[in-house]
Amino acid sequence: MNIIPESFPATRVAALARLTHFAPRAGQAYASGRNTDPGPDQAGAVSKLSPYLRYRLITEQDVIGSTLGRHSLPAAEKYVQEVLWRTYWKGWLEMRPSVWTQFQQERGYQRDSFPNARAIRSAEAGETGIEGFDDWARELVETGYLHNHARMWFASIWIFTLRLPWALGADFFLRHLVDADAASNTLSWRWVAGLQTAGKTYLATSENIARFTNGRFAPRGLATTATMPADIVSPEIRPLPQATFFDAHKPAYLLVTPEDLHPESVFGASTKINSTGVLRDPETLWGNNASAFVEAATEDAVERVGKAFKCPTTVLGNLDTAALIAQARAAGAEQIITPYAPIGPVADALTRIAPILAAEGVPLVQIRRAWDENFWPHATKGFFPFKEHIPKILKDLGLSR
16 A cells, blocks of 8 residues: 555645645744654644645645735744745756756766665665664655655765765655655755755754654764865856747647646636646656655646646656657647746756657747746845845735735
8 A cells, every 4th residue: 555645645625725724833833843853643843735845736826825824924934934945946956957967977876886785775774773764764765755854864864974975865865755856855965965055064963853853763873073075066057047938829738747737827728728738757756655646646637637728638658759749739739838847857858858849840838937937036045045035026926915
């Protein structure tokens, strides 16, 4: 039995219900309890909305709009900022795509060359003898989820106590997290390791773990110093790709990918969509937990999108370029439109097929959300300069007063 559909029912209705339940607690209750990980079977202060946000079954705008409908921005500041960390990571990586490329190269290199494969296997199996760490390794594999604080502790112990390559730890998370995300996962591991912010590492301590697990764990023998990488190269910043405009009246084939499973809030009802394909391609995902969630979410998206745009809607088992062209032509489409896919495996796949589609006369047009258009340009430095823009942007979007 797969635990993912039970823990995270993969429908927009379920996501909205979870949001409605959480929103009243997004103020002081969240701020005071957000760092505590009470255990996988215990109610905590966090929302556990990350899988739904990851695949945009609900959007950041949905979540923050609901939150600020019940709380003032100062009262819910911690939660609003937590949601916007995800937005910030996306924008930061979008302007530094070489970091994603370098991670993939480093992961491949370490897989082939790291001399202690047994240590990696022991860490992934939760057989290191380190209290807490072993429990989180098993919890991750079994449930597809870890509390954010536990993710930080785990990464710190992996890197500084066990002295294992950070890229293989990030890969372990990607292969098991239901909310596996190229930006949030890669950049969070880099931050712990001291690669993301110059002069800053994250060192887990027994005291901090004991305090914020309510005494469940107090591991001994953790590293007391965090050795930073010798050479930290600042990645080159590229401008954000220009926003793409499309003719909403030109007949289109809508491609829905796991990067954005709520296209109804991207394209208006007036968009001339003749047919839709919802991609459920295991090559664009990392592991069984993410795949199980997306498989169920795909079925939900097919039903919703078909009703919203009143057009035939099918599931695409993979990103077969010839089949995509054939479906678009059969629908009389002159373009293939899709919500913008940020840096990650879906974006990599779309980049590969875009020239082929253009050559066949059905160009691929990616449309970025207004949310990303407003926030991403401010992810040029650290999060603290980024967060200074939050109040004004939220006000401009009509979400706060």
